[in-house]
Structures are given as structure tokens and as C-alpha cells.
Amino acid sequence: MMEIEWGTVPTWFAFGAAMSAVIFTWRALVRERNRDAARELKERKAQADRFSVWIDKTEPIGHIEPVYFVQLRNASDLPVYNVSVRLMDMVNNAKIHEFVYGLVRPGEERYLLEQPNLQNQLKMVALQGHTKKLGAAYGTVVYFRDATGIWWRRDEVGHLDEED
DSSP states (O other): OOOOOTTHHHHHHHHHHHHHHHHHHHHHHHHHHHHHHHHHHHHHHHHHTTEEEEEEEOOOBTTBOOOEEEEEEEOSSSOEEEEEEEEEETTTTEEEEEEEEEEEOTTOEEEEOOOHHHHHHHHHHHHHHHHTTOSOSEEEEEEEEOTTSOEEEEOTTOOEEEOO
């Protein structure tokens, strides 16, 4: 019969404990780095999250048709620059029109769409979306630069991404 050499067993237990400690430390480090990266992104997004653009329409009154308008709002305490608002036909995946503004001041709200041809285009797109039973037939995509110089893009559904 073979005897166990007890001198090597404690060495293996020590090795296993050391490896467990290394793995635990590595996972904690990775988790902390991810947490720091998420916190940094949240801080970078703080101003951009407070800037939004959307399409709305008035309610029809009697025989008066609804009027479409684009509302642009900067709810942050800092200005945003180089704002490009693109009206999108989501039925045909095409750009309808683009508005460009150099500066939107803090707390500023703007209402766009005075052009009658844009009103007609949005009505046509809304009708196409209704007949195809789409949830949203039109939307906005906005590109802008925040006060720190970072470029952002907010898509048709409101998702905010940092641009390169």
C-alpha cells in the first residue's frame, strides 16, 4: 500500500488559497473599473441628457386640421452648440428636412415647422404609418455638441450616444 505524503498536501491547499485570492482580487478590480467607467459616462452625459427634441401636434379643433411642430428644449444649465435636427420618415427610412442652430441657450425652448410643405409631408407620413399600423411614422434625430466639446447623437427613440 502507498502512503500519502502529507508534506505536499498543505502546499497544495496554500496554492489553492493563493489562486482563489488572486481571482477574487482580479474580479473586484474589474468590477471597480466598470463602475468607474459607468460613473464617468454618467457625468459626461449629465448635460446631454437634459437636451431633447421631439415632434408633436396640436389637437384638431372642429374642421381645423392638427398642426405638427418640433419642440426643442435645453433643460441644462449650460448652452449646447452646433445643433442639427433631422426630421425622419420612419416608414420609408428617409430624411424629410434638417434644421441647424448654432446655439441653444440654457432653459431655451423652440418650436419649429412653419413651412406648409413640411406640414403636408408629416401628414402624409403619419397617414402611411397609420395604414401600415406602425407605432411611430416620424421621428427626430439630433446631433449636438455640449459645453465640454463632446458631440452627441439622440436617435428617433431617444437613445443618447457619444459621437466620435
